[in-house]
Amino acid sequence: MELKKGTLSGIRRLNRSTILQLIRENDPISRAVLAEKLSLSRSVVSIIVDELLADGIIREAGIGESTTQGGRRPVYLGFVPESRFALGIDVGGTKTIMSLVNLAGDIVRKKKIRTLHRGSASIEYIASEAAEFIRNTNIPAEKILGTGIGVPGFVNPDTGLLSNAPGLEIDELDIKSLVAGTLPGPIFVDNDVNMAVIGEVWCGTAKHATNAVMITIGTGIGAGIVVSKQLYRGRRGYAGEIGYFQTYDNPSRPEVGFLEYGPLDAVASGGGIVNMARELLEDYPLSILHESSCITSEQVFAAAESGDVLALRVIDSVSGHLAAALNNVIVLLDPDVVVIGGGVAGAKDLLLDRIRRIVSRMSPIDCSIDLASLGEDAGAVGAAGTVFIQSEYLKLS
Known part of the structure:
Protein backbone atom coordinates (compact mmCIF):
# COMPACT_ATOMS: atom_id res chain seq x y z
CA MET A 1 0.00 0.00 0.00
CA GLU A 2 1.40 3.38 -0.96
CA LEU A 3 0.48 6.93 -0.09
CA LYS A 4 0.57 9.71 -2.62
CA LYS A 5 3.11 12.36 -1.68
CA GLY A 6 2.61 16.06 -2.19
CA THR A 7 1.47 19.08 -0.24
CA LEU A 8 0.22 18.66 3.32
CA SER A 9 -3.36 19.42 2.29
CA GLY A 10 -3.06 16.94 -0.58
CA ILE A 11 -1.85 14.19 1.73
CA ARG A 12 -4.74 14.79 4.10
CA ARG A 13 -7.26 14.82 1.27
CA LEU A 14 -6.00 11.85 -0.73
CA ASN A 15 -4.52 9.54 1.88
CA ARG A 16 -6.69 9.76 4.96
CA SER A 17 -8.66 6.70 3.82
CA THR A 18 -5.45 4.71 3.26
CA ILE A 19 -4.26 5.23 6.83
CA LEU A 20 -7.74 4.53 8.17
CA GLN A 21 -7.87 1.30 6.19
CA LEU A 22 -4.51 0.16 7.61
CA ILE A 23 -5.70 0.86 11.14
CA ARG A 24 -8.96 -0.98 10.44
CA GLU A 25 -7.11 -4.02 9.06
CA ASN A 26 -4.30 -4.11 11.66
CA ASP A 27 -6.09 -2.93 14.81
CA PRO A 28 -4.19 -2.28 17.08
CA ILE A 29 -1.26 -0.67 15.31
CA SER A 30 1.27 2.03 16.26
CA ARG A 31 2.25 5.19 14.42
CA ALA A 32 5.73 3.77 13.87
CA VAL A 33 4.40 0.67 12.14
CA LEU A 34 2.05 2.80 10.02
CA ALA A 35 4.97 4.96 8.93
CA GLU A 36 7.02 1.87 8.10
CA LYS A 37 4.25 0.26 6.05
CA LEU A 38 3.68 3.49 4.12
CA SER A 39 7.36 4.50 3.76
CA LEU A 40 6.66 7.92 5.24
CA SER A 41 8.08 9.89 8.14
CA ARG A 42 6.38 9.51 11.50
CA SER A 43 5.64 13.25 11.57
CA VAL A 44 3.63 13.08 8.33
CA VAL A 45 1.70 10.04 9.56
CA SER A 46 1.10 11.70 12.93
CA ILE A 47 -0.56 14.70 11.28
CA ILE A 48 -3.24 12.47 9.75
CA VAL A 49 -3.48 10.22 12.82
CA ASP A 50 -4.01 13.22 15.10
CA GLU A 51 -6.78 14.43 12.80
CA LEU A 52 -8.48 11.01 12.94
CA LEU A 53 -8.15 10.95 16.72
CA ALA A 54 -9.68 14.42 17.01
CA ASP A 55 -12.60 13.31 14.86
CA GLY A 56 -13.13 10.24 17.06
CA ILE A 57 -12.71 7.86 14.11
CA ILE A 58 -9.82 6.10 15.82
CA ARG A 59 -8.80 5.84 19.49
CA GLU A 60 -5.69 5.15 21.50
CA ALA A 61 -5.89 1.47 22.37
CA GLY A 62 -3.15 0.93 24.93
CA ILE A 63 0.60 1.11 25.25
CA GLY A 64 2.98 -1.54 23.96
CA GLU A 65 6.35 -2.76 25.17
CA SER A 66 9.61 -1.01 24.40
CA THR A 67 11.97 -2.59 21.91
CA THR A 68 15.18 -4.28 23.04
CA GLN A 69 16.95 -1.00 22.24
CA GLY A 70 14.72 0.83 24.71
CA GLY A 71 13.08 4.11 23.82
CA ARG A 72 9.50 5.29 24.16
CA ARG A 73 6.81 2.65 24.43
CA PRO A 74 4.50 2.68 21.36
CA VAL A 75 0.94 3.93 21.67
CA TYR A 76 -1.41 1.63 19.80
CA LEU A 77 -4.28 2.92 17.69
CA GLY A 78 -7.67 1.28 17.30
CA PHE A 79 -10.57 1.69 14.88
CA VAL A 80 -13.94 3.08 16.06
CA PRO A 81 -16.55 1.83 13.57
CA GLU A 82 -19.45 3.49 15.40
CA SER A 83 -17.92 6.94 14.94
CA GLY A 204 -18.83 -10.01 1.15
CA THR A 205 -17.99 -12.94 -1.11
CA ALA A 206 -15.59 -10.91 -3.30
CA LYS A 207 -13.73 -9.31 -0.40
CA HIS A 208 -10.33 -10.67 -1.46
CA ALA A 209 -10.90 -10.32 -5.21
CA THR A 210 -9.11 -7.77 -7.35
CA ASN A 211 -11.43 -8.29 -10.32
CA ALA A 212 -15.02 -9.31 -9.71
CA VAL A 213 -18.38 -9.40 -11.43
CA MET A 214 -21.69 -9.55 -9.58
CA ILE A 215 -24.80 -10.65 -11.40
CA THR A 216 -28.16 -10.05 -9.77
CA ILE A 217 -31.20 -12.00 -10.88
CA GLY A 218 -34.53 -10.61 -9.80
CA THR A 219 -37.18 -8.53 -11.54
CA GLY A 220 -34.44 -7.91 -14.12
CA ILE A 221 -30.87 -9.08 -14.61
CA GLY A 222 -27.83 -6.83 -14.30
CA ALA A 223 -24.10 -6.96 -13.63
CA GLY A 224 -21.73 -4.86 -11.56
CA ILE A 225 -18.08 -4.94 -12.63
CA VAL A 226 -15.00 -4.25 -10.51
CA VAL A 227 -11.62 -4.11 -12.27
CA SER A 228 -8.46 -3.62 -10.20
CA LYS A 229 -10.64 -2.84 -7.16
CA GLN A 230 -12.33 0.01 -9.05
CA LEU A 231 -15.94 0.08 -10.20
CA TYR A 232 -16.15 -0.01 -13.99
CA ARG A 233 -19.09 1.99 -15.37
CA GLY A 234 -18.26 2.39 -19.06
CA ARG A 235 -18.47 5.55 -21.15
CA ARG A 236 -21.89 6.69 -19.93
CA GLY A 237 -22.34 4.55 -16.84
CA TYR A 238 -24.24 1.84 -18.69
CA ALA A 239 -21.74 -1.03 -18.32
CA GLY A 240 -23.25 -4.23 -16.96
CA GLU A 241 -26.70 -4.12 -18.56
CA ILE A 242 -26.49 -7.82 -19.41
CA GLY A 243 -30.27 -8.17 -19.38
CA TYR A 244 -29.90 -7.06 -23.00
CA PHE A 245 -27.59 -9.97 -23.85
CA GLN A 246 -28.93 -11.77 -26.92
CA THR A 247 -29.71 -15.36 -25.94
CA TYR A 248 -31.43 -16.66 -29.07
CA ASP A 249 -29.77 -18.49 -31.96
CA ASN A 250 -31.69 -16.37 -34.45
CA PRO A 251 -33.03 -13.22 -32.79
CA SER A 252 -36.26 -12.30 -34.53
CA ARG A 253 -38.15 -10.11 -32.09
CA PRO A 254 -38.61 -6.41 -32.90
CA GLU A 255 -36.07 -3.84 -31.80
CA VAL A 256 -35.81 -3.66 -28.03
CA GLY A 257 -36.49 -0.28 -26.44
CA PHE A 258 -34.78 0.81 -23.25
CA LEU A 259 -38.09 0.86 -21.39
CA GLU A 260 -38.51 -2.82 -22.15
CA TYR A 261 -36.76 -5.71 -20.48
CA GLY A 262 -34.04 -7.30 -22.59
CA PRO A 263 -33.81 -10.78 -24.12
CA LEU A 264 -31.98 -12.35 -21.16
CA ASP A 265 -34.42 -10.71 -18.74
CA ALA A 266 -37.29 -12.23 -20.71
CA VAL A 267 -36.09 -15.81 -20.29
CA ALA A 268 -34.13 -15.91 -17.02
CA SER A 269 -35.39 -13.23 -14.61
CA GLY A 270 -38.01 -13.83 -11.95
CA GLY A 271 -40.69 -12.71 -14.40
CA GLY A 272 -39.22 -14.89 -17.15
CA ILE A 273 -39.38 -17.93 -14.89
CA VAL A 274 -43.03 -17.28 -14.08
CA ASN A 275 -43.98 -16.64 -17.71
CA MET A 276 -42.38 -19.86 -18.92
CA ALA A 277 -44.09 -21.89 -16.21
CA ARG A 278 -47.47 -20.42 -17.17
CA GLU A 279 -46.91 -21.04 -20.87
CA LEU A 280 -46.07 -24.71 -20.29
CA LEU A 281 -48.63 -25.40 -17.57
CA GLU A 282 -51.22 -27.00 -19.87
CA ASP A 283 -48.62 -29.46 -21.15
CA TYR A 284 -48.04 -30.78 -17.62
CA PRO A 285 -51.45 -31.60 -16.10
CA LEU A 286 -49.85 -33.36 -13.10
CA SER A 287 -47.68 -30.42 -12.07
CA ILE A 288 -48.24 -29.17 -8.53
CA LEU A 289 -48.10 -25.65 -9.92
CA HIS A 290 -51.75 -26.11 -10.97
CA GLU A 291 -52.57 -25.71 -7.28
CA SER A 292 -51.46 -22.07 -7.33
CA SER A 293 -53.79 -19.31 -8.50
CA CYS A 294 -50.82 -16.97 -9.00
CA ILE A 295 -47.50 -18.66 -9.76
CA THR A 296 -44.32 -17.06 -8.37
CA SER A 297 -40.67 -17.83 -9.06
CA GLU A 298 -40.35 -19.02 -5.45
CA GLN A 299 -43.11 -21.57 -6.06
CA VAL A 300 -41.38 -22.77 -9.23
CA PHE A 301 -38.15 -23.38 -7.31
CA ALA A 302 -39.99 -25.10 -4.46
CA ALA A 303 -41.76 -27.34 -6.97
CA ALA A 304 -38.45 -28.18 -8.63
CA GLU A 305 -36.98 -29.13 -5.26
CA SER A 306 -39.81 -31.66 -4.88
CA GLY A 307 -39.12 -33.14 -8.32
CA ASP A 308 -41.94 -31.49 -10.28
CA VAL A 309 -41.21 -32.19 -13.98
CA LEU A 310 -42.55 -28.85 -15.27
CA ALA A 311 -40.61 -26.85 -12.70
CA LEU A 312 -37.41 -28.78 -13.43
CA ARG A 313 -37.81 -28.07 -17.15
CA VAL A 314 -38.12 -24.35 -16.38
CA ILE A 315 -35.08 -24.41 -14.10
CA ASP A 316 -33.02 -26.26 -16.70
CA SER A 317 -33.92 -23.68 -19.33
CA VAL A 318 -33.15 -20.74 -17.06
CA SER A 319 -29.86 -22.32 -15.99
CA GLY A 320 -28.81 -22.72 -19.61
CA HIS A 321 -29.48 -19.08 -20.46
CA LEU A 322 -27.74 -17.81 -17.34
CA ALA A 323 -24.75 -20.10 -17.88
CA ALA A 324 -24.36 -18.78 -21.42
CA ALA A 325 -24.41 -15.22 -20.09
CA LEU A 326 -21.84 -16.03 -17.38
CA ASN A 327 -19.62 -17.74 -19.93
CA ASN A 328 -19.63 -14.60 -22.05
CA VAL A 329 -18.75 -12.47 -19.03
CA ILE A 330 -15.94 -14.79 -17.93
CA VAL A 331 -14.22 -15.07 -21.32
CA LEU A 332 -14.50 -11.30 -21.82
CA LEU A 333 -13.29 -10.10 -18.40
CA ASP A 334 -11.43 -13.07 -16.81
CA PRO A 335 -12.53 -12.10 -13.27
CA ASP A 336 -11.37 -13.71 -10.03
CA VAL A 337 -14.96 -14.49 -9.10
CA VAL A 338 -18.51 -14.14 -10.39
CA VAL A 339 -20.95 -13.49 -7.56
CA ILE A 340 -24.63 -14.30 -8.04
CA GLY A 341 -27.22 -12.38 -6.03
CA GLY A 342 -30.78 -11.12 -6.22
CA GLY A 343 -34.08 -12.72 -5.35
CA VAL A 344 -33.78 -15.64 -7.76
CA ALA A 345 -30.41 -16.52 -6.22
CA GLY A 346 -32.44 -17.68 -3.22
CA ALA A 347 -32.75 -20.98 -5.11
CA LYS A 348 -29.11 -21.55 -4.10
CA ASP A 349 -27.75 -25.00 -5.00
CA LEU A 350 -30.66 -25.89 -7.26
CA LEU A 351 -29.67 -23.15 -9.67
CA LEU A 352 -25.99 -22.68 -8.86
CA ASP A 353 -24.96 -26.31 -9.36
CA ARG A 354 -26.55 -26.39 -12.80
CA ILE A 355 -24.93 -23.11 -13.83
CA ARG A 356 -21.51 -24.25 -12.66
CA ARG A 357 -21.74 -27.53 -14.59
CA ILE A 358 -22.78 -25.84 -17.82
CA VAL A 359 -20.18 -23.06 -17.56
CA SER A 360 -17.43 -25.61 -16.92
CA ARG A 361 -18.30 -27.24 -20.25
CA MET A 362 -18.58 -23.93 -22.11
CA SER A 363 -15.65 -21.91 -20.83
CA PRO A 364 -11.91 -22.62 -21.23
CA ILE A 365 -11.24 -20.16 -18.38
CA ASP A 366 -11.53 -21.34 -14.80
CA CYS A 367 -13.48 -18.95 -12.58
CA SER A 368 -15.16 -19.24 -9.20
CA ILE A 369 -18.95 -18.83 -9.28
CA ASP A 370 -20.37 -18.19 -5.81
CA LEU A 371 -23.48 -16.84 -4.14
CA ALA A 372 -23.49 -13.37 -2.64
CA SER A 373 -22.82 -13.70 1.09
CA LEU A 374 -24.62 -10.44 1.95
CA GLY A 375 -27.86 -11.71 0.44
CA GLU A 376 -30.54 -9.06 0.12
CA ASP A 377 -28.36 -6.57 2.03
Missing part, protein backbone atom coordinates in the same frame (compact mmCIF):
# COMPACT_ATOMS: atom_id res chain seq x y z
CA ARG A 84 -19.56 7.49 11.55
CA PHE A 85 -22.50 6.05 9.63
CA ALA A 86 -24.04 6.20 6.18
CA LEU A 87 -27.57 5.56 4.95
CA GLY A 88 -27.78 3.00 2.16
CA ILE A 89 -30.99 2.52 0.16
CA ASP A 90 -31.53 -0.30 -2.32
CA VAL A 91 -34.58 0.40 -4.48
CA GLY A 92 -36.11 -2.64 -6.15
CA GLY A 93 -39.11 -3.15 -8.37
CA THR A 94 -41.08 -4.86 -5.56
CA LYS A 95 -39.23 -4.01 -2.33
CA THR A 96 -36.83 -1.40 -0.98
CA ILE A 97 -34.26 -1.93 1.76
CA MET A 98 -32.80 0.94 3.78
CA SER A 99 -29.94 0.37 6.19
CA LEU A 100 -27.83 2.49 8.49
CA VAL A 101 -24.29 1.13 8.17
CA ASN A 102 -21.18 1.85 10.22
CA LEU A 103 -17.58 2.20 9.04
CA ALA A 104 -16.98 -1.55 9.42
CA GLY A 105 -19.84 -2.43 7.08
CA ASP A 106 -22.11 -3.57 9.90
CA ILE A 107 -25.84 -2.87 9.59
CA VAL A 108 -26.91 -1.17 12.82
CA ARG A 109 -30.50 -0.46 11.75
CA LYS A 110 -32.56 -1.84 8.86
CA LYS A 111 -36.02 -1.37 7.40
CA LYS A 112 -37.69 -3.12 4.49
CA ILE A 113 -40.71 -1.69 2.70
CA ARG A 114 -42.73 -2.51 -0.37
CA THR A 115 -42.05 -0.38 -3.42
CA LEU A 116 -45.66 0.72 -3.61
CA HIS A 117 -45.68 3.31 -6.36
CA ARG A 118 -44.32 3.89 -9.84
CA GLY A 119 -42.67 6.87 -11.47
CA SER A 120 -41.39 9.77 -9.36
CA ALA A 121 -43.98 8.94 -6.68
CA SER A 122 -42.04 5.77 -5.86
CA ILE A 123 -38.88 7.73 -5.05
CA GLU A 124 -40.76 10.40 -3.09
CA TYR A 125 -42.46 7.70 -0.98
CA ILE A 126 -39.16 5.91 -0.33
CA ALA A 127 -37.46 9.18 0.64
CA SER A 128 -40.17 10.02 3.16
CA GLU A 129 -39.97 6.53 4.67
CA ALA A 130 -36.17 6.76 4.84
CA ALA A 131 -36.32 10.16 6.53
CA GLU A 132 -38.60 8.74 9.22
CA PHE A 133 -36.31 5.72 9.54
CA ILE A 134 -33.30 7.97 10.18
CA ARG A 135 -35.20 10.06 12.75
CA ASN A 136 -36.11 6.91 14.67
CA THR A 137 -32.48 5.75 14.91
CA ASN A 138 -31.59 8.66 17.22
CA ILE A 139 -28.11 8.84 15.66
CA PRO A 140 -26.73 12.41 15.76
CA ALA A 141 -26.97 14.03 12.34
CA GLU A 142 -23.28 14.97 12.32
CA LYS A 143 -22.33 11.28 12.48
CA ILE A 144 -24.22 10.42 9.28
CA LEU A 145 -21.93 11.19 6.35
CA GLY A 146 -24.55 11.00 3.61
CA THR A 147 -26.91 8.79 1.63
CA GLY A 148 -26.26 6.26 -1.12
CA ILE A 149 -29.15 5.17 -3.34
CA GLY A 150 -29.06 2.20 -5.70
CA VAL A 151 -31.78 2.12 -8.36
CA PRO A 152 -32.57 -0.31 -11.20
CA GLY A 153 -31.83 1.46 -14.47
CA PHE A 154 -29.29 3.63 -16.24
CA VAL A 155 -27.75 6.18 -13.87
CA ASN A 156 -25.42 9.10 -14.37
CA PRO A 157 -23.54 8.95 -11.03
CA ASP A 158 -22.30 12.53 -11.40
CA THR A 159 -25.75 14.07 -11.75
CA GLY A 160 -27.96 11.46 -10.08
CA LEU A 161 -30.11 11.28 -13.22
CA LEU A 162 -31.95 7.96 -13.59
CA SER A 163 -33.20 6.93 -17.01
CA ASN A 164 -34.68 3.84 -18.62
CA ALA A 165 -35.94 2.08 -15.49
CA PRO A 166 -38.77 -0.22 -16.63
CA GLY A 167 -39.16 -1.80 -13.19
CA LEU A 168 -40.14 1.59 -11.75
CA GLU A 169 -41.82 2.88 -14.92
CA ILE A 170 -39.40 5.79 -15.00
CA ASP A 171 -38.22 7.25 -18.29
CA GLU A 172 -36.06 9.98 -16.75
CA LEU A 173 -35.82 11.37 -13.22
CA ASP A 174 -33.33 13.55 -11.32
CA ILE A 175 -33.27 11.55 -8.10
CA LYS A 176 -30.59 13.61 -6.38
CA SER A 177 -32.60 16.83 -6.71
CA LEU A 178 -35.85 15.09 -5.79
CA VAL A 179 -34.61 13.83 -2.41
CA ALA A 180 -32.28 16.73 -1.54
CA GLY A 181 -33.28 18.22 1.79
CA THR A 182 -35.18 15.09 2.78
CA LEU A 183 -32.27 12.71 3.29
CA PRO A 184 -28.79 13.20 4.82
CA GLY A 185 -26.40 14.68 2.27
CA PRO A 186 -24.36 14.51 0.25
CA ILE A 187 -26.39 12.08 -1.83
CA PHE A 188 -24.87 9.55 -4.24
CA VAL A 189 -26.99 7.69 -6.79
CA ASP A 190 -25.89 4.73 -8.90
CA ASN A 191 -27.20 1.60 -10.54
CA ASP A 192 -28.38 -0.93 -7.95
CA VAL A 193 -26.03 -3.69 -9.13
CA ASN A 194 -23.06 -1.32 -9.04
CA MET A 195 -23.92 -0.65 -5.42
CA ALA A 196 -24.31 -4.39 -4.72
CA VAL A 197 -20.92 -5.33 -6.16
CA ILE A 198 -19.29 -2.64 -3.98
CA GLY A 199 -20.96 -4.27 -0.97
CA GLU A 200 -19.67 -7.72 -1.88
CA VAL A 201 -16.13 -6.46 -2.60
CA TRP A 202 -16.09 -4.42 0.61
CA CYS A 203 -17.27 -7.10 3.03
CA ALA A 378 -25.63 -6.25 -0.63
CA GLY A 379 -27.19 -3.26 -2.38
CA ALA A 380 -27.86 -1.19 0.73
CA VAL A 381 -24.44 -1.99 2.25
CA GLY A 382 -22.74 -1.09 -1.03
CA ALA A 383 -24.74 2.14 -1.25
CA ALA A 384 -23.53 3.10 2.22
CA GLY A 385 -20.02 2.02 1.24
CA THR A 386 -20.19 4.40 -1.72
CA VAL A 387 -20.78 7.26 0.71
CA PHE A 388 -17.70 6.22 2.70
CA ILE A 389 -15.60 5.91 -0.46
CA GLN A 390 -16.65 9.32 -1.74
CA SER A 391 -16.06 10.82 1.71
CA GLU A 392 -12.57 9.23 1.81
CA TYR A 393 -13.31 7.01 4.81
CA LEU A 394 -12.99 3.79 2.79
CA LYS A 395 -10.82 2.33 0.04
CA LEU A 396 -11.56 -0.95 -1.70
CA SER A 397 -7.90 -1.41 -2.62
